[in-house]
Amino acid sequence: MKGTKKHMNIYLIGFMGCGKSAVGRCLESDFGQKLVEMDEAIEKQNGMSVAEIFQKQGEEAFRKMETEFLKELRFQKNLVVSCGGGVPMREYNVCEMRAGGKIVLLTASPQTVYQRVYKTRNRPLLEGRMSVQGIEELMEVRRERYEKAADIQITTDNKKPMEIAAEIMRKLK
């Protein structure tokens, strides 16, 4: 199936572990959008993992890299951008995404997120917060900005990435 109507970009936002990467891969394989993994791209540009960037240069430096990276995408089309979970927290980033296409918020319950991330060690913001309660607290802090940024919102609990990708394309038509 072909991609979006006006060749717009799709920006997947949402909390860590909400399925942005998995859904992004499906939007690429089944709907012809070109996948951009923000964290991976920033890691490549800097020759360091996100965790190392946080450790050596601090979170603020990482946030600036995210913004600079988003600006680089401004004139590209037909992308699906799997954004780091902190991206919509900056208003500037939201304007940048709005100018480039549609913003899709993926959500999941704190329990689902915990099940998806508890074995991973590459997310500095979950260090010391790796519990359902810790996840829920940070989710609450972010909820309002996430919801305000989104053009559409989709829950991912108990759904397969492929179903979610199809739901996104239906809703964006």
Ligand code: S3P
């Ligand atoms: C972050 C989410 C991570 C990564 C970094 C910070 C956040 O990306 O960008 O660890 O602030 O929520 P994912 O959402 O892809 O895990």
